[in-house]
Amino acid sequence: MKLTILGGGGFRVPLVYGALLKDRAEGRVTRVVLHDVDAGRLRAIARVLAEQASGVPDAPEVAFTTDLDEALRGAAFVFSAIRVGGLEGRADDERVALAEGVLGQETVGAGGIAYGLRTVPVAVDIARRVARLAPDAWVINFTNPAGLVTEAMSRHLGDRVIGICDSPVGLGRRIARALGARPREAWIDYVGLNHLGWVRGLRIAGRDELPRLLADPVLLGSFEEGRLFGADWLRSLGAIPNEYLHYYYFNREAVRAYQEAERTRGAFLRDQQARFYAGVADPGVPALELWNRTRAEREATYMAENREAAGAGEREAEDLSGGYEDVALALMRAIARDERATLILNVRNRGTLAPLDADAVIEVPCLVDASGAHPVSVDPLPGHATGLVCAVKAVEREVLAAARSGSRATAVKAFALHPLVDSVNVARRLVDGYTAVHPGLAYLG
Known part of the structure; x- marks a missing residue:
């Protein structure tokens, strides 16, 4: 089975290959094709993978190419982890935003919008090529902003594109550990958008243990989100937010x-x-x-x-091991072998969250089998969370509209409507600043 990794010269690719090396079951990935626009980075990562595979019998074969169409042909799965503009582009996103006194993080606020505006056209081109060259392939999207990019690709690939993220997995793992439970035995009631979600319950043997956690300041102080948000605020929310909500609550x-x-x-x-x-x-x-x-x-x-x-201190040693590669492998196994699994994924809403339309991509627990990922019904979000989700989804839709039309005015609207951008004039200056430093935004007229 062939797996194509787009952004194959990216630093985290060895995490994915390391997970594949541990998979010995029938129907596993036997060939990995790395694609990147930078041949030097491809050769560097290929060296790392070769050393990883040393001494491993029947390690998946690795090839690399700068030809996108060649990489896609015959793929059963396509893992997309591209970075349009590279890390220089990310640094520019942060610098331009911070100069205006607003957040420049790569998925949240002004930085996330700038990253999305230059990434969506490239992701859409990839989706169209997959539909033409590998129509039976499943696309696993890890390209940020993951929810926005997954939604852009879904307009061409439907439910055959699924977004993944390691943040909900890590959060669920930390909560379970704090409660003395095994993460694999816990059902995590999580819902929202990518990097904008909340754990509202954690059930072990059918019992919701989250109230016990929220009532115990010692337990809350024992894991990263408890220290990051503070026990009082978590009790006020009655939920544990994704770490990225720190950018909103403590902007x-x-x-x-x-x-x-x-x-x-x-x-x-x-x-x-x-x-x-x-x-x-x-x-x-x-x-x-x-x-x-x-x-x-x-x-x-x-x-x-x-x-x-x-004042949250250093990261715990257990949180330094990544996690998205395990989600990707579990997703591929569930689809390729019909090994049913429950995973938190970015998929089309299909009525799961009532305020959003069916095509809106959300992040929610899904049952996965050979036919794909199926979102699990969830309780409604409280009003404050619903308002934030709807506001950010509206911004994502403006980003998609700007990328499709090339309209500068629509891009300004996307920035201006974001909860973390506090002025239309700031939004206008952000568009000016980003188009000045990013050649990939030259299409905005």
Whole structure:
């Protein structure tokens, strides 16, 4: 079975390949094709994968190409993890936004809109090519902003594109650990949009244990979200928010922390990965060892500014292991082998959340089998959460409309309507600033 990885020169690709190496069951992936626009990065990651596969019998064969059509032909699954504009683009997204006093994070606020505006046209082109060259393939989207990009691709691929994210998985795992339960035995009642969701319940043997957690300040202080949001606020919400909601609930503090940081997250990753790829280009450097060291530093510094602003301390060792690769593998297994699984995924709404239309992509528990991912019915969100979800979904729709029409006015509207952008004039300056630094936004007229 052939798996194509778009963004195959990306730093996190070895996580996916590592998960594939552990899969020994019948019907597993036997061939991996890496595609990227940067041949040098492809060669670097291929070196890491070769060292990973050393000594592993029947390791999936790895090939790489810069020809997108060649990569897609014959694929059973297409894993999309592209970064349009690279990490330099992410650093620019953060810099332009922070200069206006608003958030520049890559999936939230102004930065997420800028990233979406230059990514959606590329993702739509990929979706059209998949429909033409590999019509039976399933697309697993990890490209950020994941919900927005999945919705853009779904307009051409329908339910054959499914978005994944490791944030809900990590949150559920941390809550279960805090309650002394095994994560695999817990049912997580989670719903929202990508990077905008809440855990409203966690059932173990049919009993909701979340009230016990919310009532115990010691337990709440034992995991990252408890420290990040604070026990009082979590009890007020009656839920545990996805970590990315810290940007909404504590926006002033988050923006200030990012403004005061020595470097933004994007600039840190840009510089760190430049050192990594330069190092791997030396054939005398052990590629896998260098990758492991670089990844450990990357994971330890994840959302460091938010944790510092909240006084949440360092990340737990158990949270440094990623997780999206396991979601991707479980999703592929469930579809390819009809091994039924329950996973939190980004899929079309189909009436699951009443305020949103059927085609809106949401993040929700799904039952997965050979016919795809099927969202599970959920209780309505409370009013405050419904309002935020509807507001952000409306922004996503404006981004999609701007990408389709090339309208600058629609792009301004997308920025201006976002809850974390506080002025139409700021929105206009953001569009000016982003079009000045991103060639990929030249289509906005």
